[in-house]
Each structure stands twice: as C-alpha cells, then as structure tokens.
Amino acid sequence: MKLSQFKFKLPEDLIAKYPAKNRDESRLMVLHRKTGEIEHRIFKEVINYFDDKDIFVFNDTKVFPARLYGNKEKTGAKIEVFLLRELNEENRLWDVLVEPARKIRIGNKLYFGEDDSMVAEVIDNTTSRGRTLRFLFDGTHDEFKEALYKLGETPLPGYINRPVDEEDAERYQNIYAKNEGAVVTPAAGLHFSRELLKRMEIKGIEYGFLTLHSGLGNFREIDVEDLTKHKMDSEQMIVTPTLVEFVNHAKDTNHQVCAVGTSVMRAIESTVSTDGHMKAYNGWTNKFIFPPYDFTVATSLITNFHMPYSTMLMMAAAFGGYDAVMKAYDIALKEKYHFGAYGDAMLII
Incomplete structure (x- = not known):
C-alpha cells in the first residue's frame, strides 16, 4: 500500500472541536465486513451487535496534562x-x-x-x-x-484548533482510565458511559483491560510513500495473564472479541503467538498495521473517524478491508459525520 491511497479531503467543519453532550450519544456507523453493508446508529446501540459472553477489550491508559x-x-x-x-x-x-x-x-x-x-x-x-x-x-x-x-493542560490534538477549557480535563479521558502515561487518549473509548457499561453487564457482555500508553507518534506525519518503509514510534504496553486467559477463552468458545480502539488492536496483535492466541507481555511495541494484514484474535473493532494519511485510518482499512473502509469514509463525509478524537464512531464487525 502507498501513502497516497489514504488521501481524502476533510472539510474543517467536520473535525469535531467539542465532544458530544452525552458520551454514548455520538453517531455510530456500522460496517459489516463480509457484505459491505453500512448502517447508521447512535453509539449506545452498539450493544445490539453483541451477545452474552462476548468480550470488549479496553485500553485503560490515563492521559496526563502534558x-x-x-x-x-x-x-x-x-x-x-x-x-x-x-x-x-x-x-x-x-x-x-x-x-x-x-x-x-x-x-x-x-x-x-x-x-x-x-x-x-x-x-x-x-x-x-x-x-x-x-x-x-x-x-x-x-x-x-x-x-x-x-x-500543565490537557494535550488536545493540534487539529482541535481551539483553547483548552475546563471540560476537556474530564472529557478527553476515558471513564475507566487508570494507568497514567498517555499523551493521546484512546478516543474510541470516549463513547462509553457508566450507563452503557452497566447495560453491557446486564446483557452478559464481558470486558477486560490492557494498557498501551499512546504517544505523539500517532500524529507524526508519514514521510514515505512506501508504507513498508515507515517506522512507528515505540509505545509502552502491558497485557496481563488475566486478560490473556479471558480473551483466549472467548476466542476458543467462538465468542466475539471487540477491540475498542486502534491502540487495543495494536496491543493485541503485538502479543499474538504462532498458534493465534494472545500471550502476556510487558514491554514496548512499534508494530505498524496497514493493509493487507491477517488479524487472528479480534472479530470486531470500534474506532473513530480518522485524519487523512493517519496510521489509525490505515489500521481500520486493514481490518475492514481497504475498499470497504474508504467507501465508508466517502459516505461519512456526505452524511457529515464528525472526525477526530471528539468525533463520531465506527463499528467494523
């Protein structure tokens, strides 16, 4: 794949400057990988696509005022x-x-x-x-x-071109954030409210946590056309034996494993062994995922709508299929979905 294949024109007014009033009421586009079908939903309806004993994996890194x-x-x-x-x-x-x-x-x-x-x-x-x-x-x-x-102040991404306000300290942080060390929030998790987590529990949907401290490398410009020559910045990550056992059991019993965000997907794929299962890990990863790529653990991905040329867009395209994801982005632009960390979400399933 070439860098230029991830170019699209993003109007300034579609970059979300502020979060949705309620975390779980952003818009949600659902992309079905096998059929290419697209649905338009509200984020809190995401649980309609999951059942008892399916598992969500969250990144519990905590952003500090950097x-x-x-x-x-x-x-x-x-x-x-x-x-x-x-x-x-x-x-x-x-x-x-x-x-x-x-x-x-x-x-x-x-x-x-x-x-x-x-x-x-x-x-x-x-x-x-x-x-x-x-x-x-x-x-x-x-x-x-x-x-x-x-x-310090909350390190909002540069594309959110406005002064930081008091609300950002809370809203540019996931409600389950615990382990301090990130300067970039895992934005897919911003859509989860306490009420939504409770509704997941009632439905029997399980969830677990890993830690990947997201760094500024996520926003660093890629300066090579040939993506095989791009080097990602290393990021620190921790995947516990408890989570590994949890996820591998879900995989072995044919339940869905949903990666909440590209950082989670990156961490999962950084720990996959030759038999297709996760293993515990405490260290660093510089894994760069772009199409084509074979995913072995996660069956679905929740992610935001990303900037042109970004590594997060490339990973989404690797998971959902390049043509399907770029078509979904065309529709998102026409339907005026909001992009960026404070923007709307996509479920690729």
Missing part, C-alpha cells in the same frame, strides 16, 4: 513544552518536545508558573525538537508530580 508553557531565562521568550515521558524519577528527568526548538540549547533554563515556581534545565538534545529536561524541585516525587501537573 502541555506546559514556560519562559526562557534572560529573554523571557515563550516556550511550549510537551512532556512525553518521565525518564528518571529520582533526578526529575523528562523526555520533552519544545517549540520553537531553535531557541533552546543545552544549559538553558526554563521557568514555569506565574511566580516561576518550577524551573527546568535543558541537559540534552535528542532530536531536532526533542530535549531532556531536568526539573529543579525540592520535595517528594509525589509533590513534584502534583506541582508539575498543576502547570
């Missing part, structure tokens, strides 16, 4: 710092991106907060935009993290 604004020493220049991950707890070292990168050198100090209460020193240049910062802070690690996160 975007900070600071000032450079002496010049006072405004610098955006995007926290990627903590490298060393004891020494307060963080892997970050900075903008504008050209203004930041090793040895520069950055000040954060109205009273410059947080100070960081640049100690390494890792890429053209990436840096390692050492935060200077007296206190426990918990106190440091609390102070740091108070300065």
